[in-house]
Amino acid sequence: MKEDAAELYQQREKRVQDAIALRVPDRVPVLVLFAFFPARYCGMTIQELMYDPEKLFQTQWKTMVDFEPDMDNNPFGLRYLGPILETLDFKPLKWPGHGLASDHTYQYVEGEYMKVEEYDHFLLDPTDFMIRRFWPRIMGGLSGFQLLPPLHNIISYYLGISMGFRAFAQPEVKAALETLVKAGEKSLEIATYSSRFTQQAREAGFPMQYGAVTQAPFDTLSDFFRGMKGTMLDLYRRPQKVIQACEKLLPFMLEMAVNGTRASGNPRVFIPIHWGLDSFMSPEQFKKFFWPTLRELMVALIHEGLNPCPLWEGNCTARLEIIKDIPAGKACYAFEATDMVKAKEILGGTVCIRGNVPLSIMATGTPDKVRAYCKTLIDTVAKGGGYIMDTSTGLDDAKPENVKALFDFTREYGVY
Amino acid sequence: MDQKLIELMADLKEEETSARVRELVEAKTDPLEILAAARAAMEIVGKRFETFEYFIPDLVMAGEILTAISGIVKPLMTKGMEGPKKGRVLIATVAGDIHDIGKDIVTFMLEVSGYEVLDLGIDVPIQTVVEKTREFQPQVVGLSAFLTLAFDSMKQTIEALEAAGLRKNFKIMIGGGQVDEEIRQYVKADGYGRDAIAAVNFCKEWIGGGS
Numbered sequence: 001m002k003e004d005a006a007e008l009y010q011q012r013e014k015r016v017q018d019a020i021a022l023r024v025p026d027r028v029p030v031l032v033l034f035a036f037f038p039a040r041y042c043g044m045t046i047q048e049l050m051y052d053p054e055k056l057f058q059t060q061w062k063t064m065v066d067f068e069p070d071m072d073n074n075p076f077g078l079r080y081l082g083p084i085l086e087t088l089d090f091k092p093l094k095w096p097g098h099g100l101a102s103d104h105t106y107q108y109v110e111g112e113y114m115k116v117e118e119y120d121h122f123l124l125d126p127t128d129f130m131i132r133r134f135w136p137r138i139m140g141g142l143s144g145f146q147l148l149p150p151l152h153n154i155i156s157y158y159l160g161i162s163m164g165f166r167a168f169a170q171p172e173v174k175a176a177l178e179t180l181v182k183a184g185e186k187s188l189e190i191a192t193y194s195s196r197f198t199q200q201a202r203e204a205g206f207p208m209q210y211g212a213v214t215q216a217p218f219d220t221l222s223d224f225f226r227g228m229k230g231t232m233l234d235l236y237r238r239p240q241k242v243i244q245a246c247e248k249l250l251p252f253m254l255e256m257a258v259n260g261t262r263a264s265g266n267p268r269v270f271i272p273i274h275w276g277l278d279s280f281m282s283p284e285q286f287k288k289f290f291w292p293t294l295r296e297l298m299v300a301l302i303h304e305g306l307n308p309c310p311l312w313e314g315n316c317t318a319r320l321e322i323i324k325d326i327p328a329g330k331a332c333y334a335f336e337a338t339d340m341v342k343a344k345e346i347l348g349g350t351v352c353i354r355g356n357v358p359l360s361i362m363a364t365g366t367p368d369k370v371r372a373y374c375k376t377l378i379d380t381v382a383k384g385g386g387y388i389m390d391t392s393t394g395l396d397d398a399k400p401e402n403v404k405a406l407f408d409f410t411r412e413y414g415v416y
Numbered sequence: 417m418d419q420k421l422i423e424l425m426a427d428l429k430e431e432e433t434s435a436r437v438r439e440l441v442e443a444k445t446d447p448l449e450i451l452a453a454a455r456a457a458m459e460i461v462g463k464r465f466e467t468f469e470y471f472i473p474d475l476v477m478a479g480e481i482l483t484a485i486s487g488i489v490k491p492l493m494t495k496g497m498e499g500p501k502k503g504r505v506l507i508a509t510v511a512g513d514i515h516d517i518g519k520d521i522v523t524f525m526l527e528v529s530g531y532e533v534l535d536l537g538i539d540v541p542i543q544t545v546v547e548k549t550r551e552f553q554p555q556v557v558g559l560s561a562f563l564t565l566a567f568d569s570m571k572q573t574i575e576a577l578e579a580a581g582l583r584k585n586f587k588i589m590i591g592g593g594q595v596d597e598e599i600r601q602y603v604k605a606d607g608y609g610r611d612a613i614a615a616v617n618f619c620k621e622w623i624g625g626g627s
Contacts, residue, residue, distance in 0.1 A: 094514060100539075104512045105565055228517055232473035233480060236430065279611060282471045318468075359564045360598040392594070397564040 008205030024385035028414030035394030038063040047096035051082035076194035084186035089140030114225035141179035144172030210270040212260025216294040217246035246293040277314030320346040354388040362398035367405035425457035501532035503623035506554040508536040515562035525612040562593035571603040
C-alpha cells in the first residue's frame with residue numbers, strides 16, 4: 001500500500017469509527033450506498049452489471065475514485081447475481097434480462113414461500129425444512145430435493161445409513177446436486193471478485209462500509225418465508241408461532257453476521273430493516289413481535305465487539321424511544337424518512353445517526369437543493385459528532401451533479 | 417344495521433364476526449344490511465387507522481374479515497342489488513416497477529369505500545394506462561411507484577395522458593416508497609398520499625361520496 005493511501009485509509013476508518021463511538025471526528029463522514037448508480041453514471045445498463053463482473057468492478061471503481069466517499073460498499077454480493085440466479089432458476093426475483101427491461105433494478109416478488117401448516121416443520125428443524133421444502137420451492141434447479149428424506153434421520157450404520165441414502169440415486173436428486181456444484185462455482189467467482197475489490201480499494205485508501213450483512217429475525221420471516229400478508233395475519237391468528245419462529249431465526253442471523261465479520265475483518269454489520277416502520281405495525285405489535293429479537297441480535301453483536309448498522313427504512317419517528325434501548329456508542333442507525341432532529345434529540349447520546357437526503361431530491365432536484373438539505377442536517381443533527389452524511393437509501397437513480405454536491409458540500413461545510 | 421356486527425368487525429374479532437354474520441343470515445336479515453354494517457365497520461377501521469390506533473396488519477386483517485363476509489353474503493344476493501358506485505378510479509403501478517403491496521391496499525380500501533376500481537396491476541405499460549383510461553373514463557387515476565427509477569415512468573405516463581387529450585377529465589393521485597411533494601411537482605400530479613386512507617380522502621374530495 002502506498003503511504004498516502006495507507007494514511008487516507010486510517011483517517012477514513014477513524015473518521016467513521018469516531019462518529020459511531022459518538023466522538024467528534026475531524027469532519028462529518030460522508031458515505032452513500034451507490035447501489036446501481038454506477039450503471040447510469042458510466043453509461044451501462046443494469047443488466048450488464050448483473051452479468052459482467054469486470055464491468056461491475058470498473059463502474060464501481062470509477063464511481064468510488066470520482067466521488068471519494070469515506071467508505072465504499074463492495075458491490076459483488078448484491079449486484080453480480082445474474083449467472084448464479086439463472087443457474088439455480090431462482091424464482092422470487094425479477095431482474096433485467098429475466099422479466100425486466102435491461103435498465104431496471106432487480107425486484108423481489110413476495111410470496112408465501114412457507115405455508116401456514118409448515119410452521120411446525122420449520123420450528124422443529126429449520127434446515128431440514130429449508131433443504132427439502134423451501135429451496136425446491138424458490139429454486140427450480142433444486143426441485144429434486146423434495147424427494148430427500150429428513151437428513152437428521154441418517155445417524156449411523158443401521159439407524160439411517162443402510163437405506164437412508166437411496167433418494168440420492170434418483171435422477172431428480174442427481175440433477176439438483178449437479179446444479180449445486182455449478183452454483184458453488186458461481187459463488188466462488190463472486191467471492192473472489194468481492195475480495196479482489198475490497199483488497200484493491202484498501203490499497204487505494206478506501207475502507208468498506210460493511211463486513212457482513214444480516215437481518216432482523218422478523219424481517220427474515222416476513223420477507224422470505226411467510227410474505228407480508230401471511231405474516232400480518234399470523235400476528236392475529238398465531239402470534240406465538242411468529243415469536244417462536246423469530247427466536248428460532250435469531251442464532252442464525254447472529255451467526256451470519258459474526259462469520260461475515262470474521263472473514264472480512266470489518267466490524268460493521270449492515271442490517272436493512274424492512275417492516276419496522278411506524279405505519280406497518282402498532283407500537284405494541286412492534287414491541288411484541290419485532291423489537292425483542294432485533295434488540296437481542298444487536299446486543300449480541302455488540303458483545304462480540306461489532307457495530308450493528310441498521311438502515312431503518314421508511315418513517316420510524318414513533319419508534320425512537322423504543323429503539324434507543326441498546327448499549328451506547330456502538331451502533332449506527334441510518335434513517336430514511338424519520339424526523340432527523342427528533343432522532344438526534346432522543347438517540348443522540350446512544351447511537352450514531354446517518355442519513356437522510358431524500359432520493360426525490362437526488363433524482364429530480366438541483367445541487368442547490370441538495371446543499372440546502374445537507375446544510376440543515378449538518379447544522380442540526382451533526383452537532384457534537386455522532387453523525388454520518390448519507391442519502392435516504394441506495395442511490396439507484398440520481399443526477400451525478402447532485403451526488404457531487406452532496407460529497408463536496410459535506411467535505412467543505414462539515415468540518416468540525 | 418346490526419350494531420353488534422359493526423362492533424365485532426371494527427374490533428377485528430375474526431371468528432366472532434363470522435359467527436354473527438351466520439346468525440344474521442339464519443335470521444333472514446337482508447344481505448344488503450349485513451354488507452352495510454360491514455362497510456360501517458370498515459369506516460371505523462379507516463378512522464382508527466387515521467388516528468394511529470390501527471396499522472397495516474389491522475387493515476389486512478379487516479380485509480380478510482370483509483372478504484369472508486362477502487363470501488357468505490354475496491351468494492344470497494341478486495345482481496345489481498348493491499346499488500350504484502360512488503365513482504370510478506383507475507389504479508396502476510407504473511411501467512418498470514412490480515411492487516404491489518401498497519397498491520393492493522389502496523385498491524381494497526377504495527372498493528370498500530364504495531368506488532368502482534379498475535386495478536391494472538403492476539409494471540403497466542404507458543400505452544395500456546392511456547387506452548384503459550379512455551375506455552373506463554375514471555374520475556381519478558392513481559399511480560404507484562416504489563422505485564426511484566419509476567419516477568420517470570410515472571412522469572411519462574402522465575405526459576402520455578396529457579398528449580392523448582385525456583388529462584382534463586380526471587385528477588391524478590400518486591403514492592409509494594419515495595414519493596413526496598417533490599415528486600408530485602416533478603410528475604405533475606394533483607396530489608400525493610402516504611397511505612391508503614389518503615387515497616380514499618382524495619377520492620372523497622374530488623369525486624364526492626364522502627360519508
